[in-house]
Amino acid sequence: MREKRRGPSLAVFPGSFDPITNGHLDIVDRGLAVFDRVRMAILVNTEKKPLFSVEERVAIIREVYRGKPRVEVDTFSGLLVDYARAVGAAVIIRGLRAISDFEYEFQMALMNRRLDPRIETVFMMPAESYSYVSSRLVKEVFQLGGRVSDLVPPVVERRLREKYGTPIRRGRRASGRR
Numbered sequence: 807m808r809e810k811r812r813g814p815s816l817a818v819f820p821g822s823f824d825p826i827t828n829g830h831l832d833i834v835d836r837g838l839a840v841f842d843r844v845r846m847a848i849l850v851n852t853e854k855k856p857l858f859s860v861e862e863r864v865a866i867i868r869e870v871y872r873g874k875p876r877v878e879v880d881t882f883s884g885l886l887v888d889y890a891r892a893v894g895a896a897v898i899i900r901g902l903r904a905i906s907d908f909e910y911e912f913q914m915a916l917m918n919r920r921l922d923p924r925i926e927t928v929f930m931m932p933a934e935s936y937s938y939v940s941s942r943l944v945k946e947v948f949q950l951g952g953r954v955s956d957l958v959p960p961v962v963e964r965r966l967r968e969k970y971g972t973p974i975r976r977g978r979r980a981s982g983r984r
């Protein structure tokens with residue numbers, strides 16, 4: 807079979823990224839090992855009430871990947887396959903953490919295939935240490951005073967502090983320095 811000549815490969819990694827976590831970063835790294843460019847595409851979803859605005863999420867991702875031109879960030883609304891086709895991506899990347907992700911992801915991948923069979927969805931598994939990390943959990947843990955520094959890049963921790971203020975750590979005396 808003759809190989810098709812292709813230009814540099816581009817994969818779209820869609821999501822809410824509210825905020826980006828080390829689990830997402832892990833998937834981007836894996837994507838870069840396979841594709842020339844990975845474009846993180848933030849879904850503008852008017853139904854969800856996000857913590858960080860779309861503009862804030864774009865700024866955070868730009869900061870995380872400053873100086874790394876192979877990682878791009880963009881926003882989209884409407885059908886993902888339409889967006890992927892418009893930017894010339896033949897691949898959608900999704901991260902698979904656990905069985906719980908599987909059913910929804912499977913449905914989405916097959917629906918997207920039906921909408922445009924030329925666009926392939928590729929699933930990547932994060933390192934086990936990130937398999938329980940989600941943006942939702944990070945926000946909850948931070949708000950309750952738990953440590954999230956191993957779960958998110960430093961810029962996200964800083965932004966969380968700006969949003970929520972410094973969380974109150976339970977079980978510590980307010981006056982005592984440790």
Ligand code: ADP
Nearest residue numbers: 820821822823829830900901902932936939940
């Ligand atoms: P969505 O609202 O589309 O689920 P998310 O920002 O939560 O957006 O996730 C975007 C993608 O990243 C999804 O494919 C999700 O499964 C994946 N993902 C989220 N957290 C992790 C993680 N800890 N490890 C691997 N993949 C993840």
